[in-house]
Amino acid sequence: MSRKWTPTCQNKTAYAFLAPSLLGLLVFVLLPFADVIRRSFFQAVGGLFVGMDNYRQVLENGAFRQALGNTVRFLCICLPLLLALSFVAAVFLNSITGFARVLRAGFLLPMAIPVASVVVFWKLLFDQNGAVNQMLGVLHLTGQDWMNTGYAFWILVGSYLWKNMGYDIVLWIAALSAIPEEQYEAARVSGAGAFQCFRYITLPQMKGSIFLIGVLSFVNAFRVFREAYLIAGDYPHESIYMLQHLFNNWFTKLDIQKMSAAAVLMAIAVSVILVLVEWWNERQESSE
Amino acid sequence: MNKKKTVRTAVLAMFCLLFWVPVLVMFPNSFMGPEELKAAYGGVLGGGGQAVQMELLPVYPTLRPYVELLLDSPDFFVMFWNSVKQVVPILLGQVLVGMPAAWAFGRYRFTGRRILFLLYMILMIMPFQVTMVSSYLVLSNLSLMDTHLAIILPGVFSAFPVFIMQKFFHSIPDALVEAAMVDGAGQLKIFLHVGVPLGMPGIMASVLLNFLEYWNAIEAPMTFLKTKAKLPLSLYLPQITTDQVGSSFAASIVMMLPAVLIFLWGQEYLEQGIVASGLKE
Numbered sequence: 001m002s003r004k005w006t007p008t009c010q011n012k013t014a015y016a017f018l019a020p021s022l023l024g025l026l027v028f029v030l031l032p033f034a035d036v037i038r039r040s041f042f043q044a045v046g047g048l049f050v051g052m053d054n055y056r057q058v059l060e061n062g063a064f065r066q067a068l069g070n071t072v073r074f075l076c077i078c079l080p081l082l083l084a085l086s087f088v089a090a091v092f093l094n095s096i097t098g099f100a101r102v103l104r105a106g107f108l109l110p111m112a113i114p115v116a117s118v119v120v121f122w123k124l125l126f127d128q129n130g131a132v133n134q135m136l137g138v139l140h141l142t143g144q145d146w147m148n149t150g151y152a153f154w155i156l157v158g159s160y161l162w163k164n165m166g167y168d169i170v171l172w173i174a175a176l177s178a179i180p181e182e183q184y185e186a187a188r189v190s191g192a193g194a195f196q197c198f199r200y201i202t203l204p205q206m207k208g209s210i211f212l213i214g215v216l217s218f219v220n221a222f223r224v225f226r227e228a229y230l231i232a233g234d235y236p237h238e239s240i241y242m243l244q245h246l247f248n249n250w251f252t253k254l255d256i257q258k259m260s261a262a263a264v265l266m267a268i269a270v271s272v273i274l275v276l277v278e279w280w281n282e283r284q285e286s287s288e
Numbered sequence: 289m290n291k292k293k294t295v296r297t298a299v300l301a302m303f304c305l306l307f308w309v310p311v312l313v314m315f316p317n318s319f320m321g322p323e324e325l326k327a328a329y330g331g332v333l334g335g336g337g338q339a340v341q342m343e344l345l346p347v348y349p350t351l352r353p354y355v356e357l358l359l360d361s362p363d364f365f366v367m368f369w370n371s372v373k374q375v376v377p378i379l380l381g382q383v384l385v386g387m388p389a390a391w392a393f394g395r396y397r398f399t400g401r402r403i404l405f406l407l408y409m410i411l412m413i414m415p416f417q418v419t420m421v422s423s424y425l426v427l428s429n430l431s432l433m434d435t436h437l438a439i440i441l442p443g444v445f446s447a448f449p450v451f452i453m454q455k456f457f458h459s460i461p462d463a464l465v466e467a468a469m470v471d472g473a474g475q476l477k478i479f480l481h482v483g484v485p486l487g488m489p490g491i492m493a494s495v496l497l498n499f500l501e502y503w504n505a506i507e508a509p510m511t512f513l514k515t516k517a518k519l520p521l522s523l524y525l526p527q528i529t530t531d532q533v534g535s536s537f538a539a540s541i542v543m544m545l546p547a548v549l550i551f552l553w554g555q556e557y558l559e560q561g562i563v564a565s566g567l568k569e
Contacts (some may be wrong), residue, residue: 013475014396018404021389024445029411032422089300096297103297105555106304112551113311114504116525117540120333121310129331129339137339162307167562174563212566215413222415226506230526244507247417251424251511259421267418271410274567278406281568
């Protein structure tokens with residue numbers, strides 16, 4: 001991409017435009033977070049320097065390990081599933097002419113529906129007396145209280161897919177339509193079929209987008225806490241007890257020390273992921 | 289070839305319909321009278337023992353759930369206004385604060401730009417839980433806990449709108465800005481008279497995406513608010529549905545209505561915004 005800039009080097013004007021936002025970030029995010037980093041090395045009462053003690057306590061904490069495990073498991077199952085499904089849907093949506101806008105709207109709609117509104121529907125489906133058990137009963141199968149079993153995890157996976165398919169489809173379509181039509185025409189002229197076009201033109205050019213879309217899907221994955229919390233409360237079934245629940249429960253106990261150390265660890269993990277993705281993007285672009 | 293396309297469209301439409309099921313079930317059921325509702329769904333919503341009887345259409349449609357909800361439930365009304373009181377100032381603030389910042393990132397080359405921009409990107413993708421403690425510390429220091437401002441202020445300074453709007457400002461053709469400069473317009477004038485009008489789609493995209501996000505806010509209000517009378521609808525709705533079973537579907541529909549209408553009206557902007565949220569410069 002060619003870079004365009006309004007006059008070069010106008011530090012003062014640029015920072016004047018930036019000032020309100022930077023100032024707010026400083027007061028509400030950066031300085032308090034610096035304080036959190038500091039606190040993560042000190043004792044709660046007395047202000048004694050304890051080095052890595054808080055970190056050790058977090059890492060050895062059973063609830064933390066379980067929550068981390070669940071969160072990682074959730075991400076490892078959801079992200080590939082969402083990326084693959086939305087990619088297939090995007091390829092199909094890109095190949096049709098009529099109704100494309102309406103269908104995109106259809107897939108995007110769940111994004112607009114507040115979690116609180118749809119919780120009552122999930123309850124109707126998966127409650128002990130719910131519709132799913134009702135249907136199983138017709139088939140002479142015994143149902144269960146789904147949200148209190150390991151199936152809760154999969155219900156959460158489903159609701160994540162439901163909510164995020166549209167977002168990812170739109171991103172994939174943008175990536176797909178960035179491929180110049182001439183490339184396909186040239187390939188067709190030299191006798192390539194639809195599958196060959198897809199395999200040798202489309203797929204290779206999607207490499208850069210995978211991580212881009214992956215990061216956004218990763219961010220959105222943390223929002224499934226909303227569904228989990230509104231359906232199952234503070235202490236849901238152990239299979240969906242995530243880092244978000246843990247933070248929440250530490251917060252109600254005002255366990256600032258543990259929260260600080262865990263927040264620093266999480267911030268490092270997220271930053272590393274972003275920097276890696278950016279690095280990959282740049283490498284990808286310079287190799288083109 | 290055309291036949292193939294029709295088949296594809298049909299298959300996609302079927303999947304689409306699957307995504308609509310929750311709305312398609314809840315909307316007609318929101319017109320169900322309390323007795324019928326209790327008989328059909330009491331087992332789940334009201335704590336009775338019997339199994340639910342899913343119905344696609346109420347046998348005796350009535351507006352009573354809506355009337356009860358809008359006229360006889362002061363709680364619902366208060367929470368709805370709480371949501372509005374929190375979301376509207378956030379969106380206004382984001383535009384006022386974020387737009388100039390986005391203009392700086394999108395149009396100027398300045399020292400520290402690269403590192404600051406990376407910082408904004410990192411902040412944009414941080415999950416709420418990371419900044420939860422730090423926000424709590426600063427909010428309690430300013431004694432803002434349990435006030436509407438505890439939700440509004442951190443929202444205003446979010447990095448996400450800056451990132452979205454920046455992309456749109458960056459794609460404004462140079463020629464237009466240069467023409468204004470030749471006419472002798474100052475930097476502020478260029479921003480207000482060229483940047484803002486031409487960046488309008490970006491501003492809309494950011495406002496729409498953030499509306500959907502904050503209308504749906506759960507984490508921040510449950511952490512920073514204690515008084516029940518200050519909770520937004522997004523957090524209080526599940527309670528309403530258990531207290532007033534008769535209106536539970538109606539309440540869900542009323543809550544999603546603003547979001548769905550805005551979504552249908554602004555789909556173009558929303559899609560542009562989603563594309564712009566790709567973490568690429």
